[in-house]
Each structure stands twice: as structure tokens, then as C-alpha cells.
Amino acid sequence: MNRRNFLKAAGVTGAVLSTNPLLAGEKKLKSIPTASNVGAFFGEVDESGKLVKITPQISDKDPKIPWSEAWIDRVYNPTRIKYPCVRKSYLEAKGIKANSKPELRGKEEFVRVSWDEAIKLVLEKLQSVKPDEIYNASYGGWGHPGLLHNCSATAGRFFNTVIGGAITMDGEHSNGAAGKVNTTIVGDLEVYSLQTAHEVILDNTQVYVMWGADILKCNQIDFKVANRANNPYYDKYAKSKIKFITIDPQLTPIAKKLNAKWIKIRPNTDVALMLGMMHYLYTSNQYDKNFIQNYTYGFDKFLPYLLGKTEDKVEKTPAWASKITGVEESVIKALADTFVKNRTFLAGNWAMQRAHHGEQADWTLMVLAAFIGQIGLPGGGFGFSMHYSGGGQASSGVMLPAGLPQGKNKVRAKIPASRISEAILNPGKKIKFKGGELTYPNVKIFYNVGANTLGHQPDANSLIKALRTLDTVIVHEPWWTPTAKMADIVLPATTTLERDDISYGGSYSQDYVYAMRKVIEPLYEARDDYDVFEEMAKMVGVREHRKFTGGKTKMERIQGFYDRSDCPNYMSFEEFWEKGFLSFTPDESAYKYVRHADFRADPINNKLRTETGKLQIFSDKFDSYKLDDFKGHPIWLEPDEWLGDKEKTKEFPFHVVSPHPTYRIHSQLDNCFVRKLYKVGNREPVLINSNDAKKLGIKNGDTVEVFNNRGSLLAGAVVSDDIMSGVISIQEGVWYDPESLDNPRCNAGHVNVLTNSISTSTMAQATTANTCLANIKKVDVKPYKGIKLPVVKGA
Numbered sequence: 176m177n178r179r180n181f182l183k184a185a186g187v188t189g190a191v192l193s194t195n196p197l198l199a200g201e202k203k204l205k206s207i208p209t210a211s212n213v214g215a216f217f218g219e220v221d222e223s224g225k226l227v228k229i230t231p232q233i234s235d236k237d238p239k240i241p242w243s244e245a246w247i248d249r250v251y252n253p254t255r256i257k258y259p260c261v262r263k264s265y266l267e268a269k270g271i272k273a274n275s276k277p278e279l280r281g282k283e284e285f286v287r288v289s290w291d292e293a294i295k296l297v298l299e300k301l302q303s304v305k306p307d308e309i310y311n312a313s314y315g316g317w318g319h320p321g322l323l324h325n326c327s328a329t330a331g332r333f334f335n336t337v338i339g340g341a342i343t344m345d346g347e348h349s350n351g352a353a354g355k356v357n358t359t360i361v362g363d364l365e366v367y368s369l370q371t372a373h374e375v376i377l378d379n380t381q382v383y384v385m386w387g388a389d390i391l392k393c394n395q396i397d398f399k400v401a402n403r404a405n406n407p408y409y410d411k412y413a414k415s416k417i418k419f420i421t422i423d424p425q426l427t428p429i430a431k432k433l434n435a436k437w438i439k440i441r442p443n444t445d446v447a448l449m450l451g452m453m454h455y456l457y458t459s460n461q462y463d464k465n466f467i468q469n470y471t472y473g474f475d476k477f478l479p480y481l482l483g484k485t486e487d488k489v490e491k492t493p494a495w496a497s498k499i500t501g502v503e504e505s506v507i508k509a510l511a512d513t514f515v516k517n518r519t520f521l522a523g524n525w526a527m528q529r530a531h532h533g534e535q536a537d538w539t540l541m542v543l544a545a546f547i548g549q550i551g552l553p554g555g556g557f558g559f560s561m562h563y564s565g566g567g568q569a570s571s572g573v574m575l576p577a578g579l580p581q582g583k584n585k586v587r588a589k590i591p592a593s594r595i596s597e598a599i600l601n602p603g604k605k606i607k608f609k610g611g612e613l614t615y616p617n618v619k620i621f622y623n624v625g626a627n628t629l630g631h632q633p634d635a636n637s638l639i640k641a642l643r644t645l646d647t648v649i650v651h652e653p654w655w656t657p658t659a660k661m662a663d664i665v666l667p668a669t670t671t672l673e674r675d676d677i678s679y680g681g682s683y684s685q686d687y688v689y690a691m692r693k694v695i696e697p698l699y700e701a702r703d704d705y706d707v708f709e710e711m712a713k714m715v716g717v718r719e720h721r722k723f724t725g726g727k728t729k730m731e732r733i734q735g736f737y738d739r740s741d742c743p744n745y746m747s748f749e750e751f752w753e754k755g756f757l758s759f760t761p762d763e764s765a766y767k768y769v770r771h772a773d774f775r776a777d778p779i780n781n782k783l784r785t786e787t788g789k790l791q792i793f794s795d796k797f798d799s800y801k802l803d804d805f806k807g808h809p810i811w812l813e814p815d816e817w818l819g820d821k822e823k824t825k826e827f828p829f830h831v832v833s834p835h836p837t838y839r840i841h842s843q844l845d846n847c848f849v850r851k852l853y854k855v856g857n858r859e860p861v862l863i864n865s866n867d868a869k870k871l872g873i874k875n876g877d878t879v880e881v882f883n884n885r886g887s888l889l890a891g892a893v894v895s896d897d898i899m900s901g902v903i904s905i906q907e908g909v910w911y912d913p914e915s916l917d918n919p920r921c922n923a924g925h926v927n928v929l930t931n932s933i934s935t936s937t938m939a940q941a942t943t944a945n946t947c948l949a950n951i952k953k954v955d956v957k958p959y960k961g962i963k964l965p966v967v968k969g970a
């Protein structure tokens with residue numbers, strides 16, 4: 176088959192099939208290789224074209240949890256959006272705000288409309304406003320890891336090439352605080368950088384500190400295609416002589432597996448703990464003077480602060496740190512002794528910077544690592560991504576294309592991740608940001624593709640309030656998520672199994688390219704986001720259509736991505752597409768990679784990309800911003816809500832942490848059978864310490880209400896000794912489900928009805944989901960039947 180014919184065959188019918196040897200006996204099933212952010216697998220399809228079985232590919236190193244298998248339930252799920260829908264009043268008012276009753280968003284029924292009608296309505300609306308009045312709420316890329324159909328890429332490309340741009344988010348939820356400061360401090364984001372290889376850790380590390388880093392749970396999925404190849408390493412870790420320490424308000428399963436010593440820390444107080452350790456290392460003369468002198472800048476400007484010789488006159492002693500953190504003074508000293516006397520690796524998490532003053536967390540940890548002096552030594556120093564997308568795996572170093580280019584956005588206005596609700600409610604308001612100023616734009620249209628904004632945004636009730644003031648809310652979604660329910664116009668999207676794409680994985684190992692082949696035909700009236708955007712581009716004009724497609728078909732794009740990959744084991748695209756993947760082995764040297772080894776070996780020629788070429792304990796640039804809540808060197812600042820606040824804890828005595836879910840990607844998979852593995856009475860579990868539970872008369876399995884001034888939720892109690900007293904933990908990502916139209920209490924346990932929408936500081940303006948106090952009590956309520964679907968008239 177020549178290339179052109181092949182493209183035709185694959186594009187039109189998706190009919191090139193391969194045989195999976197594992198299924199030799201089951202002749203009737205067609206086996207189609209594909210991949211997703213929860214793993215690579217073969218979709219087994221019966222004669223009627225129905226997906227009936229999932230067989231993991233060999234690259235999936237731990238298919239125990241039914242991550243991939245869940246796709247069957249997910250694609251055929253009753254929560255699928257079947258048709259384009261428009262909110263009733265919006266349709267009747269033809270989208271005119273004065274009559275469309277925006278306050279009824281999320282409360283009113285929908286009406287089924289044709290695709291032609293829906294697309295016309297969307298496009299007319301977009302053309303009735305200016306690009307800088309449209310907020311493109313497509314976020315990140317957790318919806319879909321394909322290079323073509325990535326939701327933010329398709330949406331971004333549409334707005335930039337066809338509409339004249341749109342307002343976007345500045346920063347991100349994952350690393351919003353660190354992301355704005357780490358480059359100035361060490362010349363690199365660090366949070367996404369290549370990590371010291373597992374082999375180096377196993378051979379050299381004596382003490383491994385999981386500084387809130389959940390290296391097991393968070394590594395089960397991948398921003399690209401998950402391989403779970405970290406899991407076998409953890410078996411080796413468990414058998415090794417490495418001494419593990421976990422600093423976390425809760426004892427994670429991986430900490431248990433690695434027999435880690437558990438340091439129970441009050442949430443949001445890590446910076447104080449680090450300062451206490453540094454004070455001790457300095458006064459006991461154990462800090463690494465050589466390292467400080469040769470590899471860092473600004474020690475002399477930081478020291479007076481550490482020793483209490485600046486304005487605050489507070490010496491940051493271990494005793495001082497103990498009062499703040501709840502960690503005993505002797506333990507703080509012992510930890511610091513252990514760190515300097517052994518080859519110690521500090522694995523930092525991201526959750527501690529997703530908190531008030533989160534900018535300080537990574538910075539202080541890096542300065543502590545500098546005091547210890549092992550940065551750049553095999554198995555020493557720090558890493559901020561050992562828990563993410565397979566961090567620690569050797570990298571093939573193969574260059575893989577970035578995906579569909581978005582083009583240039585002519586709209587310059589952006590909204591920091593934490594400020595979305597406030598910005599919608601206060602157009603024109605000025606705030607401080609990154610040392611400068613930012614003016615909120617005037618958002619009229621909220622356009623959401625591939626994000627569950629009502630899921631991910633802290634203080635959900637303030638977001639709901641804001642959304643109910645807008646002119647128009649448009650959502651593309653495969654499923655009736657809480658965000659889709661809040662829309663005026665809902666467009667049903669295909670899932671990854673209903674279209675062709677290409678991706679690679681894992682994010683760090685970069686050792687596989689995957690054909691993400693279409694396994695089944697689109698269900699109901701679902702369309703690819705790409706096709707919807709292309710259709711609108713066509714309606715705008717020939718030029719715009721050409722700009723959007725670049726003159727290429729989808730299949731040509733996919734092959735183009737493949738051809739641009741710099742693959743050592745290159746095979747023809749046809750062969751690759753048939754086989755489903757292409758793999759390459761990293762070089763020997765990749766297994767020996769030590770982060771910052773180059774800098775350590777030669778700090779002059781391999782200087783860091785910072786103001787001074789060194790690690791900035793002090794930054795003159797930051798200092799020049801003259802901010803109250805962010806200074807030239809790391810500092811301890813009390814969080815807005817924390818267990819050390821005597822006043823606020825009277826009413827709300829528990830600190831709520833909201834970690835990432837064990838069996839979901841955020842809100843994804845909340846609608847499938849996997850929920851049976853962990854829900855309590857059909858609701859999200861809340862982890863509570865056994866002594867706390869006893870005092871409150873709460874037993875395992877009880878339904879409880881968790882509440883504060885921002886909102887309340889119902890959850891199922893899990894009484895445990897794996898969480899410290901005073902802290903409760905509810906995973907993020909539950910599908911928000913208000914008890915009734917007039918009662919916003921969340922029946923399903925969505926933690927963001929409780930969380931805080933204040934920002935980290937006037938520097939990064941990042942989100943602070945982990946800075947949250949609440950109270951908890953046992954309640955007697957009706958059983959929860961599960962997600963309610965909206966009424967769709969005419970369906």
C-alpha cells in the first residue's frame with residue numbers, strides 16, 4: 176500500500192488492524208493497539224464493533240489497578256453526553272444575556288439541538304464579542320495526551336488562528352508558586368526537570384527523604400502515556416539499605432512499604448522546619464561552607480534573618496520551629512544530623528507549595544540542600560519530580576515533537592490560576608503580580624475544553640457565583656461533569672478511543688512512541704473537538720480554515736508528528752501504526768544521570784542560568800520588588816489558615832489537605848466502577864485520626880459533614896492512625912453534586928467547596944488549595960444514590 180492509499184484507508188475507516196498474540200484463541204475479537212494517560216493497551220472489539228476487553232501492552236509495568244480496563248466502563252458510561260444541548264432559557268433568549276437567566280446555570284434543564292444549530296450559536300456568540308472578552312478555560316492537558324487532539328492545543332489553535340486570540344490562564348495549578356520563582360533561584364523550573372536516575376539512588380543514597388512526595392500514588396498516571404515503570408524500582412528500594420523518612424501529615428502506603436520513619440508535620444509549616452534545621456546546622460558548625468561559598472549567592476544576607484538579627488528579631492532555632500511545626504526539637508536536630516552525616520536525597524512534593532506563601536517551600540528546601548552541601552553528588556541533593564510522570568526513570572533523550580502548534584495569541588490579557596472567580600466578578604481591577612501589576616480583563620464568554628474547572632478550582636462556591644454572572648458558558652465534554660452541567664451550550668466530545676492520535680511515554684523515559692488508534696466509532700453524536708473547531712473555521716472563511724488546518728488532514732498531522740520524531744529504531748509509519756508502538760532503550764549513561772552534577776563539577780563553565788550563575792539564597796531582583804509577602808530570601812510567614820492560629824481553630828479545628836486521588840486523574844474515573852474500590856457509602860472518603868474520631872463520636876464508615884464558612888460537603892469517614900491528629904484528608908476531583916437546587920452542600924464530597932481562593936502571595940498569585948481549615952461532625956442523612964444527570968428535553 177503506498178502512503179497516500181494508506182492514509183486514506185486509516186483515516187476513513189480506521190481499518191488497519193493488528194493481531195494480539197495474547198488473544199490467539201479468541202478469533203472473533205479484533206485487537207487494536209492504543210494508549211492513554213492511564214496506560215497503553217489493546218482494545219479488543221467484537222464483531223459488532225463493541226469494545227469488550229482491554230489487554231495491557233508490555234510497556235505497562237503494573238496493570239494491577241484496572242486503570243486501562245476502566246475505559247470500557249468510561250466510554251459506554253450513562254454519564255456520556257449524547258447530543259449537543261443548550262440550556263433552556265439561553266436557547267429561548269437566543270443567547271441574549273438580558274433574557275437568558277444566567278443565574279439558572281446548573282439548575283435548569285437542557286434542550287437537545289442539532290450540531291448545525293449548536294455550532295451556529297457558538298460561532299455567532301464568539302463573533303459578537305472581542306477576543307479579549309473570551310476566556311479560554313482549557314487547561315493543561317490532563318484531558319488527553321495525544322499530540323493532535325490535546326484539548327488545550329486544539330482550543331488554543333482555534334482561538335489564535337480563527338478568532339484573533341483569547342484570554343488564557345497565567346500559571347498553573349500543579350506548580351503555580353514554584354513555577355514563578357524557581358527559575359530565578361536555580362535557573363530551571365526543577366519541578367519538570369530530568370531527575371537523578373533510580374539506579375544512582377539505589378547505588379548511593381543512604382537517606383531518602385520523601386518531603387511530602389508520594390512517589391507511588393502520583394506515579395501511576397502520566398501526563399503523556401503511563402508506563403508505571405517506577406513501581407518495580409520501589410520493590411528494589413524496599414529491599415535496599417536506604418533509610419527512608421517521610422515528612423507528611425499522613426502516612427502514605429509507599430511510606431509504609433518502604434518502612435519510612437514518619438515525621439508528622441502540621442500542614443503548611445515545612446519552611447519553619449527547614450529553617451530550624453538550617454539554624455542548627457549553622458550553629459553546630461555542620462553546614463557545608465565550601466558549597467555555600469562556591470555554589471551559592473547571598474548567604475550573608477540570609478544569615479541575619481536566620482539568627483534573628485533582622486526586624487522580626489526571631490531566631491529560627493529548632494525550638495522555635497518545633498512550636499510551629501509540631502515536630503519535637505530533638506527530632507529536628509536529629510534529622511539535621513542524619514541529613515549531613517549521610518548521603519541524603521531530598522524528594523520534594525508539590526502539595527506544600529500549593530498553599531499560602533507556597534513560593535517559599537521549594538526555595539527553602541533548596542537552601543537547606545545547599546547547607547547540607549550534596550547538590551550534584553550521586554544520590555544527594557534534591558529532586559522535585561520523583562513523584563511525577565515516572566520521574567527517576569532513565570531518559571532516552573529522544574526528541575519528540577511538542578504537538579499541534581497553537582500559533583500566536585494576540586490577546587495579552589491573562590488571569591492567574593487562583594484569581595479566575597475574582598477576575599470574572601471584578602473586571603478592570605488591578606492586582607500586584609510578579610513584581611508588576613495586572614488588570615483583570617472583562618470576561619464575557621467562558622470557553623471550556625478538556626478541563627473540569629468546577630472540579631479543579633478552589634472555593635467552588637465562589638466560582639459558581641462568578642459563572643452565574645457571565646454572558647455565555649460553553650463546554651466541550653465527553654461526560655456530564657459538573658462543569659458541563661454549568662454550561663449554556665454543551666458539545667459532546669469523542670473520547671480518545673473514538674479517534675486516531677499519536678503520543679509518547681513516559682514523560683521522563685521518552686522510550687516509547689504510541690499509536691493511539693481509534694478503537695470504536697464515535698458514540699451517539701460525539702465529535703472530535705478538532706472537527707468542531709475546523710467546522711467553525713470553515714464557516715468563518717477559506718483563509719481561516721486554511722490557517723486552522725495548515726492544509727493538512729488529521730492523519731497527515733499524525734504521520735507528520737511521527738516523521739518528526741528523532742527515533743533510533745525507525746520503522747515505516749505503516750509498520751508502526753500496525754504494531755502500535757515503537758520503543759528505544761536509553762543509553763547506559765542515562766542510568767547514571769545525576770541532577771546538577773555538571774554544575775558541581777564546574778560551577779564556572781556550567782553555571783546556573785540565574786542572576787549570579789549560582790544558587791540564589793538571596794535574589795536582588797526579588798528584593799527589588801519590595802513586596803510585603805515575598806522577599807529577597809526565603810522567609811517563614813504564617814499561613815492564612817493553619818493549626819497554629821488560635822482564633823480560627825476555635826471554630827474550625829481541622830486542617831484539610833486535599834491530595835491527588837489514588838484511583839483517579841483528578842475528576843476523571845469518578846464515574847466508573849473503580850470508585851467501588853474506595854468510596855464509603857458511595858461518597859468520597861475523609862481520612863480522620865482515630866483519637867479525633869473518638870472524641871467526636873465518629874466511627875469508620877459513618878457519614879460526616881465537613882464544613883467551614885465557604886461551604887460544606889458530605890463524606891464517608893475512614894478512621895485511621897495513618898493521619899495525624901488535627902488533620903483530615905479528602906482527595907481532590909470528586910464530581911460536585913449539590914444536594915438540591917437550593918442546598919449547595921455537596922452530597923458526593925467535593926473538597927473544593929471548602930478550599931481557599933486566596934493566592935499564595937502577590938508574587939505568584941498561585942492557588943492555595945492546601946491552606947484550609949474546617950470542622951467535621953457526624954450526621955444522619957439519606958444514602959447517596961450517585962451523580963444526577965441533567966434533564967435533556969427532546970432527547
Ligand SMILES: Nc1nc2c(c(=O)[nH]1)N[C@H]1C(S)=C(S)[C@@H](COP(=O)(O)OP(=O)(O)OC[C@H]3O[C@@H](n4cnc5c(=O)[nH]c(N)nc54)[C@H](O)[C@@H]3O)O[C@H]1N2
Pocket residue numbers: 314315316317318319324326348349350529624625626627628630631632633651652653654656668669670671704833834835840841842843907908926927930944945
Ligand atoms: N483541592 C484541590 N484542588 C486541586 C488540586 C489539589 O491538589 N487540591 N490540584 C490541582 C491540579 S495540580 C490540577 S493539574 C487540576 C486538574 O484539573 P483538570 O485538568 O481540570 O482535571 P481533570 O478532572 O483531569 O479534567 C480534565 C477534563 O477533560 C475531559 N476530557 C477528557 N478527554 C477529553 C476530550 O477529548 N475532549 C474534551 N473536550 N474533554 C475531555 C475530562 O472528562 C475532564 O472533565 O486540579 C487542581 N485542583
Ligand SMILES: Nc1nc2c(c(=O)[nH]1)N[C@H]1C(S)=C(S)[C@@H](COP(=O)(O)OP(=O)(O)OC[C@H]3O[C@@H](n4cnc5c(=O)[nH]c(N)nc54)[C@H](O)[C@@H]3O)O[C@H]1N2
Pocket residue numbers: 348349350386387388389392393394395396422423424425427440441442443444445524525526527529530562563564832833834835836837838839840841945
Ligand atoms: N494517581 C494520581 N496521580 C497523580 C495525579 C492524580 O490526579 N492521580 N495528578 C498529577 C498531578 S496533575 C500533579 S500536580 C501531581 C501532584 O503532586 P503533589 O502535589 O506532590 O501530590 P499530592 O497528592 O497533592 O500531595 C502529596 C502529599 O503531600 C502531602 N501534603 C499536603 N500538604 C502538605 C504540607 O503542607 N507539607 C507536607 N510536607 N506535605 C503535605 C499530602 O498529605 C500528600 O501525601 O500528581 C500527579 N499524579
Ligand SMILES: [Mo]
Pocket residue numbers: 348349350
Ligand atoms: Mo497538576
